[in-house]
Amino acid sequence: MTRPFPVLADLPPRPAQPCIDRLAAELRQRDPDLVLVGEDQPSELGRLSRDYHSYSPVLVPRFAGQRAQLAVCARRLDQVQLVAGACARAAVPLTLRGAGTGNYGQCVPLAGGVVLDLSGLNRLRCLEAASGVIEVEAGALMAAVERELAPHGRALRLAPSTLRTASIGGFIAGGSGGIGSPRWGFLRDPGNLLGLEVVTVEPEPRLLRLDAVASAPLNHAYGCNGILTALRLPTSEAVDWxxxxxxxxxxxxxxxxxxxxxxxxxxxxxxxxxxxxxxxxxxxxxxxxxxxxxxxxxxxxxxxxxxxxxxxxxxxxxxxxxxxxxxxxxxxxxxxxxxxxxxxxxxxxxxxxxxxxxxxxxxxxxxxxxxxxxxxxxxxxxxxxxxxxxxxxxxxxxxxxxxxxxxxxxxxxxxxxxxxxxFNPHVITVEDGGMGVVDADQVTAKAAYDPAGLLNPGKLRGWLER
Ligand SMILES: Cc1cc2nc3c(=O)[nH]c(=O)nc-3n(C[C@H](O)[C@H](O)[C@H](O)COP(=O)(O)OP(=O)(O)OC[C@H]3O[C@@H](n4cnc5c(N)ncnc54)[C@H](O)[C@@H]3O)c2cc1C
Incomplete structure (x- = not known):
């Protein structure tokens, strides 16, 4: 069987421990409120480095032993920017995590480094009364968003069957469709994502607001080409299903x-x-x-x-x-x-x-x-x-x-x-789990928003082959 796994030599090297220790010290010093999980909490660090790829006997051995060296739990936008900048300056790989319910090891770090848990960034920022369009932070649990929308007679168009446990940012970055797909198709269909707020991974991270067209390459890109901090999404009328x-x-x-x-x-x-x-x-x-x-x-x-x-x-x-x-x-x-x-x-x-x-x-x-x-x-x-x-x-x-x-x-x-x-669930890269072809726009977006290639190394084949 030909398995298009990334060649490990193509990945950034796993940082040496002193580099991680310096990074942790910098983060602690610059924001004492940041929650850090290090090697002194091995089971929690292991949990934050895992998802639900256990359904695949091909992926289980492939991901065995792969884990972050440090996990950081962000609750605010400035904390995301702080972590992104510190990782960029220290050249430390950065893997993003919502709720960790993905099935293909999407949030399992392949080159160590930092896992950034975004589940604390979870506010529904606004619901536009006339259009039903929402702006919601990426770490919000979809069930919680649904609860907030219900009194307004609105609901999410699409959700995975993990509605109760998965984050909206993780769904956009790692999911494809599910409940609602007979009506609304798949997440990447035009109209299902209206815009994104994104933090870049650079020494001085930028905070960008992308429209629907500019957002498309970040939709289902496994968090390889930008940190999604908020999403602009259409909603549908609430129905008593x-x-x-x-x-x-x-x-x-x-x-x-x-x-x-x-x-x-x-x-x-x-x-x-x-x-x-x-x-x-x-x-x-x-x-x-x-x-x-x-x-x-x-x-x-x-x-x-x-x-x-x-x-x-x-x-x-x-x-x-x-x-x-x-x-x-x-x-x-x-x-x-x-x-x-x-x-x-x-x-x-x-x-x-x-x-x-x-x-x-x-x-x-x-x-x-x-x-x-x-x-x-x-x-x-x-x-x-x-x-x-x-x-x-x-x-x-x-x-x-x-x-x-x-x-x-x-x-x-x-x-x-x-x-x-x-849509093969036994492969690692975005491309091989999808249509099998490199999407040049996804690679271009990575070059623009993650120029050093630190985000989720090994998961975007087009970046490795460029
Ligand atoms: C029982 C079960 C049923 C499922 N059913 C469905 C289904 O019906 N439809 C479906 O599509 N999927 C399904 N899945 C897969 C998964 O639950 C969904 O894709 C889910 O939406 C992922 O959300 P999460 O918060 O757990 O993301 P995570 O697993 O945490 O992350 C998924 C990917 O998104 C990236 N990511 C997370 N947050 C961000 C961010 N803020 N910015 C950039 N990248 C980010 C991660 O790096 C990773 O690559 C199912 C999984 C299980 C275990």
């Missing part, structure tokens, strides 16, 4: 219903299909019966859909098993059975499984059936509805019994041959 679980006895009917929903006028925020074995072993919200051998379609639907959906689904072989409003629900929300939460729950009982991410070719059924036949019970389908360049499409996060890297590559090859587009 209704959670529905629908059972299907036949896979072909379930997939047909899922694709058919994409061409209705029903307002859906999430649409996820779990093949029988996954449904059978998933936890379900309180009051929802455990799965009994059926495939399960999970929906977040606007209240007015309820007048149409049950009959529409029944005509296509589906029966509503459970229904409850998302608001006020206690315990596990249905959202947390979708996207990579599906993988999380499956791996809780089967840690020898991993996953892939892809966009299915159309029509979807022949590919799904042929791959299921080839891989027997070692490949299980989990589908998510998305909007891709304006069209309703199906993405998939299939679960795969781990049989080694050659088997993983064989599956990737078979999927590519069938026309699927792979």
């Amino acid at each position: 209704q959670q529905l679980v629908v059972g299907f006895n036949h896979w072909t009917e379930a997939v047909a219903a899922m694709t058919g929903l994409g061409s209705t006028a029903l307002l859906l925020q999430a649409l996820c299909l779990l093949e029988t074995p996954i449904a059978a072993r998933s936890p379900w919200p309180a009051g929802c019966p455990a799965a009994g051998g059926e495939h399960r379609l999970l929906l977040l639907a606007a209240p007015d859909c309820l007048e149409v959906l049950p009959d529409w689904l029944a005509a296509r072989g589906g029966r509503v098993i459970w229904q409850a409003p998302q608001s006020g629900s206690q315990g596990l929300p249905l959202r947390e059975l979708t996207w990579n939460h599906t993988t999380l729950h499956w791996r809780a009982h089967s840690p020898d499984w991993t996953y892939l991410q892809l966009l299915l070719p159309q029509p979807e059924l022949p590919v799904l059936s042929s791959l299921s036949q080839r891989w027997k019970g070692d490949l299980l389908w989990h589908l998510e509805a998305v909007r891709q360049q304006g069209s309703a499409r199906l993405a998939a996060l299939p679960l795969l019994r781990w049989q080694g890297e050659d088997a993983l590559q064989r599956l990737i090859d078979q999927l590519r041959e069938s026309g699927a587009q792979i």
Whole structure:
């Protein structure tokens, strides 16, 4: 298997300990309020150097032992500038961290240095009444932002299934889409990010405000080309989403219903299909019966859909098993059975499984059936509805019994041959987890905002190859 990992010789050298000690002393002296975590707190330093890449048996050994030499927790803009300037002057690598829920080791430092935790920078600065546009600090937890928006009748357009635990800056820098993707597509689609406030990594850091066009190269760049301190985002009207679980006895009917929903006028925020074995072993919200051998379609639907959906689904072989409003629900929300939460729950009982991410070719059924036949019970389908360049499409996060890297590559090859587009979660760089090609604008932005290449070394292949 060809794994395009960065060559370590291309990375900045891991700083010597006296250099880190001098940096820590300078930061302490210039701002006694800064929280620093050093080698004297090894478990906390280890925690701040990790994320959720454990889903990938390829990445786990690759990141083993990689950790920061110092973590700094910022709560104010001037503290971010202080850390950026001090790292630039001392040539110390700097890796940014929101909540550390990324799946590809995005915030695991590959060349030691400093991890800057931005979760303390978490204010919703403003909500523009006329447009619903918000300016929010990067470290804010998305669930907290949603809580602040709710009384104004607004909500985030897009969120990962980790809404409760992930930061908005980490989502823009490291995520792609999720809840809301059937309506709003992916984060990088024009219109989903309106502007950024950015701190550069230079001896005298600049604080820049970028418009939507200038922000695009920093969107999904793993924090390699600027420190996001605030984001300007559109919001949507708040909807009292209704959670529905629908059972299907036949896979072909379930997939047909899922694709058919994409061409209705029903307002859906999430649409996820779990093949029988996954449904059978998933936890379900309180009051929802455990799965009994059926495939399960999970929906977040606007209240007015309820007048149409049950009959529409029944005509296509589906029966509503459970229904409850998302608001006020206690315990596990249905959202947390979708996207990579599906993988999380499956791996809780089967840690020898991993996953892939892809966009299915159309029509979807022949590919799904042929791959299921080839891989027997070692490949299980989990589908998510998305909007891709304006069209309703199906993405998939299939679960795969781990049989080694050659088997993983064989599956990737078979999927590519069938026309699927792979977003490989078993690679390190921005490019290889995406379309596989270098985005020259991302590299240009790095040269402008991080000229010494200190931000998250090793994660932007275009910078290493320039
Ligand atoms: C169970 C589970 C389910 C998930 N579901 C989804 C999903 O539905 N959709 C999805 O897209 N992802 C999903 N993810 C991945 C991840 O949760 C999201 O991408 C999340 O938004 C990352 O936010 P974070 O605050 O944890 O970021 P982190 O993990 O802390 O950081 C992610 C990346 O962003 C960079 N970064 C963080 N803050 C900044 C900043 N202020 N400026 C510049 N760079 C920064 C980091 O360096 C890193 O490269 C899931 C993960 C798990 C574990």
